[in-house]
Every structure is written in C-alpha cells, then in structure tokens.
Amino acid sequence: MAVISRGFHGRRGPGGDRLPPGQYLTEDFPVLSAGPTPHVPLDRWSFTLTTAAGEKHTWDWDALMSLPSETPQADIHCVTRWSKYGTRWRGVPVDAFLEGVDPDGTYVLVTSYGGYSTDMPLADVTGGRAWIVHEYDGAPLPPEHGGPARMLVPHLYFWKSAKWVNGMRLTRTDEPGFWEQLGYHAYGDPWREQRVQGD
Numbered sequence: 001m002a003v004i005s006r007g008f009h010g011r012r013g014p015g016g017d018r019l020p021p022g023q024y025l026t027e028d029f030p031v032l033s034a035g036p037t038p039h040v041p042l043d044r045w046s047f048t049l050t051t052a053a054g055e056k057h058t059w060d061w062d063a064l065m066s067l068p069s070e071t072p073q074a075d076i077h078c079v080t081r082w083s084k085y086g087t088r089w090r091g092v093p094v095d096a097f098l099e100g101v102d103p104d105g106t107y108v109l110v111t112s113y114g115g116y117s118t119d120m121p122l123a124d125v126t127g128g129r130a131w132i133v134h135e136y137d138g139a140p141l142p143p144e145h146g147g148p149a150r151m152l153v154p155h156l157y158f159w160k161s162a163k164w165v166n167g168m169r170l171t172r173t174d175e176p177g178f179w180e181q182l183g184y185h186a187y188g189d190p191w192r193e194q195r196v197q198g199d
C-alpha cells in the first residue's frame, strides 16, 4: 500500500479503495466554472465571515497572509466524474477564522465574487477539514482555478470548493447555494455518490 504523507486529506472507501464509485482518474486539472472568471486585485480582495446573529468579521489580503497557513494535499472529486489525486495547496484552515467567534449557526453558505455560492454543515469546514487556499502546486492560485483564493473542502464533491471566495455566512438552517438550488445534492459525499437530490 502507498505511504500517505503527513497532511494528506484523501478519504478511502470501505474496501480501502482510493477512487469513489462512478469516478475516473485524470492527470490534468480541468477548469469548471459556471460563469466568467472574476479578476479581483489583491488590494481590493476581502473575506467576510457573518455569524447567524449578523455579526461581521472581515480580513483583507494582508490579514489573510498573516494567519498561519498549512499545506494540505488532497484527492479531489468532481461530480462530472473526474477525480485527481494528491493535489497540493497552501492556505488557512477555516478554523482560524472562527477562533473567538460564536457562529450561532450550524450551517454555512460560502459566497464568491461573481455570485456563486454553496452550502454545507459548519462541521464539514471545521476540525481541519477545509481551507481557504491561495497557492496551488507551489505557485499563486491561477484565476481560472479560483485565485486569489478559493475554498478547499476535499471530502465533498468539488462544487463545494467555491472559487473566488469572498465570504462565509453562518446560518441556522441549510440554505441551498447555486448548484444545490438547481438540484444538486445538499451534502455531496463522493463515497455515497450523492450527486443530485434523492441520491
């Protein structure tokens, strides 16, 4: 069996398999965007966390850079059936933004420049399972892959990893995001093939 390096965040199936059901492996890195790529200059970039009570906390680019970063490696799985192993990122764990904050909610709606959004339980982006990443493979994250910064939630289908992230709104009930309103599954676990509502 292959050695799993520190910081590796792949999940395995019940039989120890690495490829979730219905997926195929790709070596390249496809770009999937529902609209045009927004270009956000770093001096105008910000990220705002809004608690369910409406309290706001904002970080600009310098503030993001001053937070301790990690270098997660992860397998990623797109609902259009491609998977890519061992992608390498640098970013700030979502836990860092929640330190000292009373979330007052148990779900999160992640929002992006350009209007994209996606929802998931707060527990899925905390506990070292999600990051706001700003480097891919040792270089600044390219705009087409979500730069300046994107969400990385590798244990869910990749549509949950919002590109061009600009905020996170905590909610008390699950509010469907862009694809979820169009019929994609509310949770999106690749190992349970939760592609669309009803799966």
Ligand SMILES: Nc1nc2c(c(=O)[nH]1)N[C@H]1C(S)=C(S)[C@@H](COP(=O)(O)O)O[C@H]1N2
Binding pocket: 029, 030, 031, 032, 033, 034, 035, 078, 079, 112, 113, 114, 116, 117, 144, 145, 146, 158, 159, 160, 161, 162, 163, 164
């Ligand atoms: N803002 C935004 N984030 C997004 C998307 C999008 O259209 N807009 N597409 C999602 C989907 S469906 C996938 S598979 C991944 C694709 O990321 P990539 O283009 O870096 O491969 O981004 C996700 N995040």
Ligand SMILES: [Mo]
Binding pocket: 032, 078, 079, 080, 158, 159
């Ligand atoms: Mo996707």
